[in-house]
Amino acid sequence: KIHRIACIPGDGIGVDITNAAEQVLQKLSSTVGGFEFDFNTFDWSSSNYLSRGWYMPPDGLDQLKKHDAIYFGAVGWPDVPDHISLWGLILPIRKALNQYVNVRPTRILPGTTSPLSSCAANPSSLDWLIIRENSEGEYSGQGGTSHEHSPHAIATEVSIFTQVGIERIMRFAFEAARLRPRKKLTMVTKSNAQRHGMVLWDKVFYQVAKEYPDIEIDKMLVDAMTVRMVLNPQSLDTIVATNLHADILSDLAAALSGSIGIAPSSNLDPTRGNPSMFEPIHGSAPDIAGKGIANPVGAFWSAAEMVRWLGEEEAADGLMKAVENVTAAGVKTKDLGGEKNTKEVTDAVCAEIEKL
Ligand code: NAI
Ligand code: MG
Numbered sequence: 001k002i003h004r005i006a007c008i009p010g011d012g013i014g015v016d017i018t019n020a021a022e023q024v025l026q027k028l029s030s031t032v033g034g035f036e037f038d039f040n041t042f043d044w045s046s047s048n049y050l051s052r053g054w055y056m057p058p059d060g061l062d063q064l065k066k067h068d069a070i071y072f073g074a075v076g077w078p079d080v081p082d083h084i085s086l087w088g089l090i091l092p093i094r095k096a097l098n099q100y101v102n103v104r105p106t107r108i109l110p111g112t113t114s115p116l117s118s119c120a121a122n123p124s125s126l127d128w129l130i131i132r133e134n135s136e137g138e139y140s141g142q143g144g145t146s147h148e149h150s151p152h153a154i155a156t157e158v159s160i161f162t163q164v165g166i167e168r169i170m171r172f173a174f175e176a177a178r179l180r181p182r183k184k185l186t187m188v189t190k191s192n193a194q195r196h197g198m199v200l201w202d203k204v205f206y207q208v209a210k211e212y213p214d215i216e217i218d219k220m221l222v223d224a225m226t227v228r229m230v231l232n233p234q235s236l237d238t239i240v241a242t243n244l245h246a247d248i249l250s251d252l253a254a255a256l257s258g259s260i261g262i263a264p265s266s267n268l269d270p271t272r273g274n275p276s277m278f279e280p281i282h283g284s285a286p287d288i289a290g291k292g293i294a295n296p297v298g299a300f301w302s303a304a305e306m307v308r309w310l311g312e313e314e315a316a317d318g319l320m321k322a323v324e325n326v327t328a329a330g331v332k333t334k335d336l337g338g339e340k341n342t343k344e345v346t347d348a349v350c351a352e353i354e355k356l
Contacts, residue, residue, distance in 0.1 A: 001035045003310050006067040006275065010089070011046045012284025013294035014073020020296040020346040021071065021303045024319070027350045028307070032315045040067065046077035046085055055088030061096050065274060069306050070097075072279035073299075078286055087141065094134055097274035099267035100165070101172050102132035102246070103305070104281060106253040106263065109297070110328035112336050114256055116233065125234035128253055129180065131173040132246030134267055136165045137197070139243040161197035161242075163204060170208040172270060173240035177215050180238060184216045188225050188241035188249065201242065226252060250281055254298075259335040261295025264302035266309065278306035292341050295333040297323060300349060322352035 005025075009018040022039055029036050042063070049055050055075070057063075064070055070093070076085045093099070108114050108123040119126045142158040170187075177185040187205045191198035202219065209217050220228065222245045228235065229252060241249055254263035260282045267277040280298030288294060300323050308316035331348040332338025340348075 002038050003035060003069065003312075004038045004040065004067045005306075006064050006070045007039050007041045008044055008070065008075075008089070009041065009073040010044070010075040010284065011077045011085075012074060012286050012289035013282075014075065014284050016289075016292065016294045016342050017280060017296045017299035018071060018073040020342055021299040023346055024296075024300055024349050024353065025303055025307070027353045028315055028319055031353050031356055032312075032318060035310075035312055035315070039071075044075075044089055046075065046080045049085070049088060050079060055085070056092065061093070064093065064097065067275050069275050069310060070277035071303065071306060072277050074279070074282065074284040076284045091139065091141070093277060094267050097267075097277070098135070098269040098271065099274070099277055100133070100135040100168060101266075101268040101270055102134040103176070103266045103268060104130040104132060104246070104250040104253070104263065105301075105305075106130065106250070106257045108257050109262060110324050111330055112258040112262070112327050112332065114258055116230065116256055119233055119256065122234075126257060128233075128236055129176060129238045130246055130250045130253060131169065131176055131238065131240045132250065133165065133169040133241070133243050135243075136160050136162060137243035159194075159197050159242075161200050163200070166201055166204040167208060168270075169240065170205055171211075173238060174208060174212040174215055177238035178212065182216075182237040183214060184218075184237040185212075186218050186220055186225075186236055186239050188220050188222050188239060188245050190222050190245070192221060198242075205240075222249070225249065229253065229256065254281060259295060260298070261333065261335045262297040262301065264298055264305055266302070266305045268309070276306075276309055278302040278309070292343060293334060294342050295335050296342050296346055296349075297327065297333075297336075318353065318356045319349075322349050322356065325352045 009015040075089045106128045113120045138159045140160040143156040145155040189198040189201045191202045254260040263281040265281045304316045304319040326348045
């Protein structure tokens with residue numbers, strides 16, 4: 001079986017880590033057997049935007065739709081305002097391809113440690129699955145600026161929450177919670193201060209919860225949630241939050257699990273009508289770009305999630321096992337307290353795959 005992968009390296013360390021992931025995925029298919037990857041690489045990046053004037057060509061989405069999955073590095077570079085790069089590439093893909101769920105698992109990998117002393121002593125106390133609404137809410141892109149060039153500029157940033165949009169993310173979150181041993185779902189909003197959209201979130205959450213009596217539920221305000229994640233991590237399991245809140249909470253989660261460099265994400269179209277997209281949660285990291293020292297673990301974990309979504313369960317488990325054997329052996333990049341570079345970690349994972 002051939003899986004057609006659209007690969008978009010993007011900018012900065014996005015290029016390093018997609019190269020590393022491609023190498024590991026090819027090794028995985030040749031070792032495990034039974035399937036192959038056909039990579040098609042797209043040079044949609046900030047430097048090409050500066051010379052061509054576009055991130056994605058007019059038929060870009062149609063080109064992506066011809067693939068079984070999309071593997072993404074990162075987009076954004078200091079020469080281009082970040083809202084231009086994000087809205088030029090990643091946000092339109094998520095929206096147009098109906099990738100309304102963003103799944104972000106967090107746990108502490110063997111051989112790595114948490115900055116939280118409670119988790120450093122007991123790594124299994126941090127094991128979360130963050131479900132991020134990925135299509136609407138605060139990242140709807142609605143609003144505008146008036147009197148832009150005067151000292152009296154006014155800007156609005158309108159969040160859009162729909163019953164349909166909330167219901168479908170809640171259902172996905174409850175189903176995801178059901179598949180985990182603890183069967184526990186925490187819903188996050190800010191419905192004390194934001195009195196329309198967030199209140200609708202709360203309401204729909206409790207409506208959908210009635211269909212899942214086997215799931216233990218609770219509700220948190222986002223500010224208090226940051227405290228609970230730090231002070232009481234073992235009290236959380238599956239978490240559902242809006243586009244903005246989950247974006248922020250998942251960076252915190254990644255830091256608490258050891259480094260933003262290990263954290264994966266899946267942008268899913270659960271209807272499978274469009275290809276889903278897999279990417280580490282980190283950005284292009286201009287501060288370390290071109291040095292060959294980016295941590296590729298988040299990229300490998302994202303690749304494993306892609307392999308799983310494509311139906312190759314055994315290969316996905318094998319890839320994660322290889323990655324965990326490598327971290328357990330102390331072969332780690334600097335962000336995890338190690339001394340290895342991207343290539344050394346990648347070669348070590350390939351060597352572990354050969355032992356599968
Ligand atoms: P960032 O995630 O790129 O970097 C934050 C910090 O974490 C930096 O110190 C960086 O060196 C470190 N870091 C990130 N990934 C790492 C890795 N794999 N290994 C080792 N260290 C790592 O976030 P930042 O600096 O806020 O954004 C940089 C650019 O990336 C901006 O243009 C931003 O808009 C863009 N961005 C793009 C995303 C995407 O394409 N999905 C997501 C987040 C940011
Ligand atoms: Mg983010």
